[in-house]
Amino acid sequence: MSEQKIDTRLWSTKAKNLTPYVPGEQPKHDNLCKLNTNENPYPPSPKVAAAITAELTDQASGLRLYPAPESDELRQSLATTYGLAPEQVFVGNGSDEVLALVFAAFFMKERPLLAPDISYSFYPVYAETFGVELITIPLRDDFSIDPDDYRRPCSGIIVANPNAPTGLLLPLPAIAKMASEHPNAVIVIDEAYIDFARAEEGKEVSAIHLINEHDNILVTQTFSKSRSLAGLRVGMAFGNASLIEALTRMKNSFNSFPLDKLAQAGATASLQDPDYFSQVCDNIIKLRDVMSRELTKLGFEVIPSHANFVFARPPQGNASEIATSLREQGIIVRHFNKPRINEHLRITVGTIEQTKRLIKALSELSG
Numbered sequence: 001m002s003e004q005k006i007d008t009r010l011w012s013t014k015a016k017n018l019t020p021y022v023p024g025e026q027p028k029h030d031n032l033c034k035l036n037t038n039e040n041p042y043p044p045s046p047k048v049a050a051a052i053t054a055e056l057t058d059q060a061s062g063l064r065l066y067p068a069p070e071s072d073e074l075r076q077s078l079a080t081t082y083g084l085a086p087e088q089v090f091v092g093n094g095s096d097e098v099l100a101l102v103f104a105a106f107f108m109k110e111r112p113l114l115a116p117d118i119s120y121s122f123y124p125v126y127a128e129t130f131g132v133e134l135i136t137i138p139l140r141d142d143f144s145i146d147p148d149d150y151r152r153p154c155s156g157i158i159v160a161n162p163n164a165p166t167g168l169l170l171p172l173p174a175i176a177k178m179a180s181e182h183p184n185a186v187i188v189i190d191e192a193y194i195d196f197a198r199a200e201e202g203k204e205v206s207a208i209h210l211i212n213e214h215d216n217i218l219v220t221q222t223f224s225k226s227r228s229l230a231g232l233r234v235g236m237a238f239g240n241a242s243l244i245e246a247l248t249r250m251k252n253s254f255n256s257f258p259l260d261k262l263a264q265a266g267a268t269a270s271l272q273d274p275d276y277f278s279q280v281c282d283n284i285i286k287l288r289d290v291m292s293r294e295l296t297k298l299g300f301e302v303i304p305s306h307a308n309f310v311f312a313r314p315p316q317g318n319a320s321e322i323a324t325s326l327r328e329q330g331i332i333v334r335h336f337n338k339p340r341i342n343e344h345l346r347i348t349v350g351t352i353e354q355t356k357r358l359i360k361a362l363s364e365l366s367g
């Protein structure tokens with residue numbers, strides 16, 4: 001429907017005033033090299049399809065019955081995978097939905113929410129949707145986070161770690177420090193890309209390792225990126241049982257069955273194939289290094305990435321034109337027309353073939 005024909009007469013003020021999040025596009029062309037939305041180039045574990053098929057063909061229960069409202073089996077599997085109790089685990093229809101419930105449960109308060117100025121662009125959208133005042137804290141010039149900048153009254157802090165679209169990783173001691181300095185605020189660490197982060201020798205990267213010590217840290221993760229299941233819509237949160245209970249109440253005041261039976265079965269099966277999972281993550285990390293090296297050779301300034309994408313500035317800073325030229329050849333990358341980052345491109349790590357095609361196209365453009 002074109003913009004002019006929309007009749008908003010019957011809409012609520014809320015609906016009229018929303019500015020929805022715009023996801024990276026999903027064009028349908030043949031031979032498209034889609035490096036714009038950080039999907040995994042590899043298929044999910046074959047165990048996922050097997051489990052979904054079993055669920056579908058189960059005549060006795062199958063889709064005839066409602067799913068388990070609290071996704072017990074999936075939550076138990078996640079708890080086992082991460083060494084937690086099921087009461088410390090929450091699941092939702094994608095981590096975007098989990099984040100929506102997080103905003104409603106923890107940030108709809110008098111004090112403002114703090115987030116980096118350059119981060120996941122859904123946070124400002126949710127802030128508006130839930131009437132939460134958001135104060136953005138500028139990243140340093142090198143795009144890193146200075147935890148000391150967050151020393152101010154707030155209802156909570158939300159940080160993507162590794163951050164998107166920069167790919168930079170905030171070390172756990174900095175997160176622990178923020179949590180200690182704000183005992184009455186919820187510190188949400190959005191770990192959508194954490195499985196691609198490389199730990200230094202003897203160190204952990206996931207804030208899951210902090211939740212037993214800090215009752216105000218909530219970690220969100222997703223099956224969309226590292227587990228190749230963006231289409232299944234499964235996300236999760238890990239935290240103190242009281243935080244999880246708030247999310248559960250919020251969910252049950254909105255939708256008791258956010259995860260259908262197929263999603264619960266598929267996600268659970270994915271956790272039961274840890275070898276496949278680590279192989280996929282290792283491959284992507286290797287390909288990320290290949291892509292980073294090749295981009296550097298072409299003169300790009302590449303930020304060392306801990307995610308399944310690379311954030312890089314082309315030598316002439318003409319990111320928008322490059323994105324347009326690549327698109328004409330069926331290669332889609334993400335350009336953000338925003339202050340501070342409009343000379344950068346965010347490029348998802350693809351297969352070796354996709355990487356070669358990208359690098360070839362970029363060298364032809366620069367040559």
Ligand SMILES: *Cc1c(COP(=O)(O)O)cnc(C)c1O
Binds near residue numbers: 096223
């Ligand atoms: C992709 C992404 C999400 C959303 O993941 P879904 O589980 O697919 O909803 C959340 N946060 C960040 C930073 C992401 O990049």
